[in-house]
Amino acid sequence: MDRSYKDLLKLRRFPHTWCPGCGIGAVLKNVAMAVKELGWSDKNTVAVSGIGCSGRMSGYMNLDAVHTPHGRVLTSAETIKTIRPDLNVIVLSGDGDLTSIGGNHLLHTSRRNPDITVFCNDNEIYGLTGGQAGPTTPRGTKTITSPRGEPYSPLRLGHLLTQQAPYFYARTTVYHLNHFKKCIHEALVWKGFSFVDIVSDCIELNGRRLGFKTAHQMFKWFDERFHIVEGERDHLGENELGIARAVEEEVVPPAEKVEEKPEIPMASLKPFTLEELHRFDGTGGKPIYIAYKGKVYDLSSSPLFQGEKRMRCHIAGKDLTKDIDVAPHGEDLVFKFPAVGRLV
Amino acid sequence: MKPRLHVLWNETYCKRCLLCVEVCPVQVLSLERNEITEKEGCIRCYQCERYCPDIAIEVMDEKGKE
Numbered sequence: 001m002d003r004s005y006k007d008l009l010k011l012r013r014f015p016h017t018w019c020p021g022c023g024i025g026a027v028l029k030n031v032a033m034a035v036k037e038l039g040w041s042d043k044n045t046v047a048v049s050g051i052g053c054s055g056r057m058s059g060y061m062n063l064d065a066v067h068t069p070h071g072r073v074l075t076s077a078e079t080i081k082t083i084r085p086d087l088n089v090i091v092l093s094g095d096g097d098l099t100s101i102g103g104n105h106l107l108h109t110s111r112r113n114p115d116i117t118v119f120c121n122d123n124e125i126y127g128l129t130g131g132q133a134g135p136t137t138p139r140g141t142k143t144i145t146s147p148r149g150e151p152y153s154p155l156r157l158g159h160l161l162t163q164q165a166p167y168f169y170a171r172t173t174v175y176h177l178n179h180f181k182k183c184i185h186e187a188l189v190w191k192g193f194s195f196v197d198i199v200s201d202c203i204e205l206n207g208r209r210l211g212f213k214t215a216h217q218m219f220k221w222f223d224e225r226f227h228i229v230e231g232e233r234d235h236l237g238e239n240e241l242g243i244a245r246a247v248e249e250e251v252v253p254p255a256e257k258v259e260e261k262p263e264i265p266m267a268s269l270k271p272f273t274l275e276e277l278h279r280f281d282g283t284g285g286k287p288i289y290i291a292y293k294g295k296v297y298d299l300s301s302s303p304l305f306q307g308e309k310r311m312r313c314h315i316a317g318k319d320l321t322k323d324i325d326v327a328p329h330g331e332d333l334v335f336k337f338p339a340v341g342r343l344v
Numbered sequence: 345m346k347p348r349l350h351v352l353w354n355e356t357y358c359k360r361c362l363l364c365v366e367v368c369p370v371q372v373l374s375l376e377r378n379e380i381t382e383k384e385g386c387i388r389c390y391q392c393e394r395y396c397p398d399i400a401i402e403v404m405d406e407k408g409k410e
């Protein structure tokens with residue numbers, strides 16, 4: 001049994017602060033194991049937490065750790081990753097912190113897809129503050145703020161975080177240990193934003209009210225509620241545990257239409273002298289002609305010449321070869337117009 | 345760390361949550377007088393150690409191995 005993951009934990013601060021049987025201890029331990037297995041260390045890895053019982057996790061990691069204001073864990077993590085892209089950034093926080101007060105950041109951080117890994121201890125309750133209902137509390141659950149049962153449907157994180165590729169969303173529980181470990185590992189090695197929704201127990205302030213006496217009884221309840229689905233998935237159903245991921249859809253730009261203008265042989269064009277050309281300056285309803293590199297073009301349809309003899313520095317009825325060569329635009333502007341003759 | 349028959353138990357880390365007791369497939373662990381105790385029959389499956397959220401119980405390495 002490899003126990004080297006203990007190097008990544010501040011054992012001198014143990015026993016940790018959480019209640020007996022609380023799932024947060026399991027999240028901390030299994031994340032430390034996976035980080036150690038990948039060979040990551042305090043040299044290249046940072047842990048970031050928000051506020052809540054779950055938010056205490058980063059403080060037990062033997063890594064550079066940040067304990068951020070409530071709900072701002074993702075903004076801090078994304079900032080660290082932006083400034084120091086060489087670092088592995090892992091987020092350890094709670095469902096309340098990440099999806100309630102931090103919900104807006106969750107939407108937009110996931111949309112920007114920074115390469116950070118989020119471990120969400122999803123105990124379906126606000127633990128630290130005494131067991132209030134939050135956005136992940138299942139409908140009908142009795143809490144101190146919903147004594148007759150939570151009236152609203154919970155946020156479907158599995159839908160929210162998989163609505164646009166690229167994404168990585170895994171759902172697991174602290175009971176389904178092998179699956180849990182696999183999800184942690186896959187999320188850590190995923191390039192881009194990865195989110196592991198870990199259904200966990202708050203035995204003290206949620207479990208007891210629901211009638212469970214021990215953490216293990218809650219684990220059995222997780223086992224009844226959820227089942228593991230194998231293989232590659234785009235999405236996860238309500239009670240499915242698994243990994244849903246998708247890489248970026250490649251944006252294929254629509255093939256540009258190249259209009260091929262048949263090359264008109266010089267000799268077949270009507271000959272113009274400079275004097276003749278000069279007459280076509282748009283005055284008196286006449287068309288606007290200009291010459292460019294030996295050809296005469298009809299610019300009457302140009303909106304820039306309408307009703308004017310000149311368009312900025314270009315004068316109608318003249319050979320504009322020199323002007324156009326020094327103009328800020330290219331000669332393509334001229335080639336859009338029909339060639340009507342040649343300069344002799 | 346207090347040695348038991350096959351496991352080591354950390355009295356200060358342990359919070360007596362009973363997870364190890366309940367996950368042991370052969371039910372050799374129990375909480376007696378506020379201490380985790382072990383009776384004969386451990387099959388060294390490591391479940392207690394894997395599930396303990398407090399790193400408070402470890403299965404002893406078999407003598408001569410590892």
Ligand SMILES: Cc1ncc(C[n+]2csc(CCOP(=O)(O)OP(=O)(O)O)c2C)c(N)n1
Nearest residue numbers: 052053054070094095096097125126127128
């Ligand atoms: C700005 C602000 N609002 C409210 C609080 C109170 N508060 C502290 S923790 C918490 C909820 C944490 O819930 P969750 O993230 O699920 O963590 P848990 O304690 O369940 O692990 C709240 C509302 C606060 N600390 N700061």
Ligand code: SF4
Nearest residue numbers: 019022053127202203
């Ligand atoms: S209150 Fe709940 S979430 Fe907080 S430490 Fe206790 S069991 Fe864990």
Ligand code: SF4
Nearest residue numbers: 358359361362364396
């Ligand atoms: S699982 Fe760990 S903390 Fe819980 S009773 Fe067993 S040894 Fe103690």
Ligand code: SF4
Nearest residue numbers: 368386387389390392
């Ligand atoms: S190793 Fe397995 S059999 Fe032995 S005490 Fe732990 S859980 Fe029980």
